[in-house]
Amino acid sequence: MGPATDELNGNVEITQPDAIEREVEEIRDNISGIVGELDRRGQKLIDWRSHLRNHAVLLSTVSAGLLLGLSLTIGLERAKRRRRRSPIEKARRLYATISRMVAHPELVAQPRPSIGRKALATAVSATVGVLAKALLQEALAPDGVGVGERG
Secondary structure, three states, X not given: OOXXXXXXXXXXXXXXXHHHHHHHXXXXXXXXXXXXXXXXXXXXXXXXXXXXXXXXXXXXXXXXHHHHHHHHHHHHHHHHHHHHOOHHHHHXXXXXXXXXXXXXXXXXXXXXXXXXXXXXXXXXXXXXHHHHHHHHHHHHOOOOOOHHHOO
């Protein structure tokens, strides 16, 4: 019978301590290699100088793109501000304002709610609705059965 059959029958050979020690050494050597590789990879991952060296072109391209985008944003904003200050642009805005006043006099001097006020009103309305529903369910529930106790 082979070794597998012997193990199934309960006839297990007692191995020598030297064999167990060799097996432990092999496992330890294998684990040491794995730990060394993980350490090397971890060091490589946190070495930011090597990342800068290896990805210098990408880094410089992204930096140049960000600088260009920021410069364009600032330049366009300054041009827009300069244009809005011109007398002709001021006259156009005044004409548009007077046209709106003539077309819709009922809207003159009536403030419109901002986005923040609209969002706040929506949140308050939803909260009041949920509270009203809970109170009605509690009031209409049979005696001794609370809102959270029904299945």
